[in-house]
Amino acid sequence: MAIIEVDGLVKRYGEHTAVDGVGFAVEQGEIFGILGPNGAGKTTTVECVEGLRTPDGGTVRVCGLDPQRDDGDLRQLLGAQLQESELPDKLKVGEAMELYSSFYRDPVDWRELLRTLNLTEKRNTQFRRLSGGQKQRLSIALALVGDPKVAVLDELTTGLDPQARRDTWDLIEAVRDRGVTILLVTHFMEEAERLCDRLAVIDSGRVVAVDTPAGLVSRVDDRQRVRFRPSAPLDHAVLTALPEVTSVERAGSRLVVTGTGDLLLAVTAVLARHRVTAAELRVEQASLDDAFVTLTGRPFDS
Numbered sequence: 001m002a003i004i005e006v007d008g009l010v011k012r013y014g015e016h017t018a019v020d021g022v023g024f025a026v027e028q029g030e031i032f033g034i035l036g037p038n039g040a041g042k043t044t045t046v047e048c049v050e051g052l053r054t055p056d057g058g059t060v061r062v063c064g065l066d067p068q069r070d071d072g073d074l075r076q077l078l079g080a081q082l083q084e085s086e087l088p089d090k091l092k093v094g095e096a097m098e099l100y101s102s103f104y105r106d107p108v109d110w111r112e113l114l115r116t117l118n119l120t121e122k123r124n125t126q127f128r129r130l131s132g133g134q135k136q137r138l139s140i141a142l143a144l145v146g147d148p149k150v151a152v153l154d155e156l157t158t159g160l161d162p163q164a165r166r167d168t169w170d171l172i173e174a175v176r177d178r179g180v181t182i183l184l185v186t187h188f189m190e191e192a193e194r195l196c197d198r199l200a201v202i203d204s205g206r207v208v209a210v211d212t213p214a215g216l217v218s219r220v221d222d223r224q225r226v227r228f229r230p231s232a233p234l235d236h237a238v239l240t241a242l243p244e245v246t247s248v249e250r251a252g253s254r255l256v257v258t259g260t261g262d263l264l265l266a267v268t269a270v271l272a273r274h275r276v277t278a279a280e281l282r283v284e285q286a287s288l289d290d291a292f293v294t295l296t297g298r299p300f301d302s
């Protein structure tokens with residue numbers, strides 16, 4: 001059963017329709033991404049899911065509850081990541097955890113949560129003295145302290161360095177493994193590809209596709225290219241005879257084999273049979289970026 005259901009959601013700011021009929025359903029235990037460029041309507045959509053904004057049309061249900069009508073009950077089930085600016089500078093990490101625990105009927109042990117998030121040593125540190133990564137981890141801890149069924153994380157890794165970003169991804173997977181369903185807003189393709197089970201791609205307030213990252217990519221182009229430098233001359237015919245191969249071209253000292261299915265396996269098996277080794281072997285295929293261009297007719301960041 002879907003734990004989050006959004007159907008025909010509309011939200012206007014004055015004359016501007018920021019969300020224009022958005023619909024998607026998130027299954028229990030998924031990491032579900034909302035991916036789109038700046039201004040696409042991602043934050044507005046999740047704020048309607050969290051009950052922070054009143055929709056102008058459509059329906060939203062989270063664990064069967066209406067975020068507008070059942071706000072009090074929903075607060076107990078849903079953990080939302082705070083925007084950085086929402087915590088007072090001088091509040092200490094331990095005080096913030098204590099305060100947020102008091103909002104919930106059945107909070108988890110926040111000391112344990114700080115340990116999991118590697119923040120125990122920062123317990124007496126003021127918010128303003130934390131690094132970007134530590135602030136991010138604290139905001140995740142605050143989202144999880146109420147032992148939520150659903151966590152909404154918005155622009156989780158913006159401003160983090162690559163290592164902190166990867167650590168945060170590992171952390172989110174661990175949270176999901178504890179049974180929390182995660183709704184994740186992102187405009188990072190890599191983050192969406194790495195973390196999300198499924199994605200809703202949003203552009204100009206509308207959903208243009210809902211699928212797995214691999215599913216989105218394969219809608220665009222399921223061709224792959226294997227490039228390599230063969231250690232000895234190879235008759236192209238032994239490659240073109242393979243059902244996976246559609247073409248073989250020479251590019252200087254390299255061969256470029258285009259095809260579908262288990263192309264890499266098929267090509268390397270033939271090379272092994274002919275005692276040819278492949279140097280500088282690379283496999284290329286369409287990316288989520290390419291999928292976005294095909295789905296919307298323009299590059300992601302325009």
Ligand SMILES: Nc1ncnc2c1ncn2[C@@H]1O[C@H](COP(=O)(O)OP(=O)(O)OP(=O)(O)O)[C@@H](O)[C@H]1O
Pocket residue numbers: 013016018036037038039040041042043044045187
């Ligand atoms: N409170 C508001 N008042 C007026 N317009 C708003 C308000 N909040 C958002 N908007 C506008 O609505 C549109 C969607 O904004 P939203 O923040 O939902 O997009 P987003 O996809 O989350 O973008 P970003 O990735 O930049 O955060 C944008 O054009 C934005 O300028």
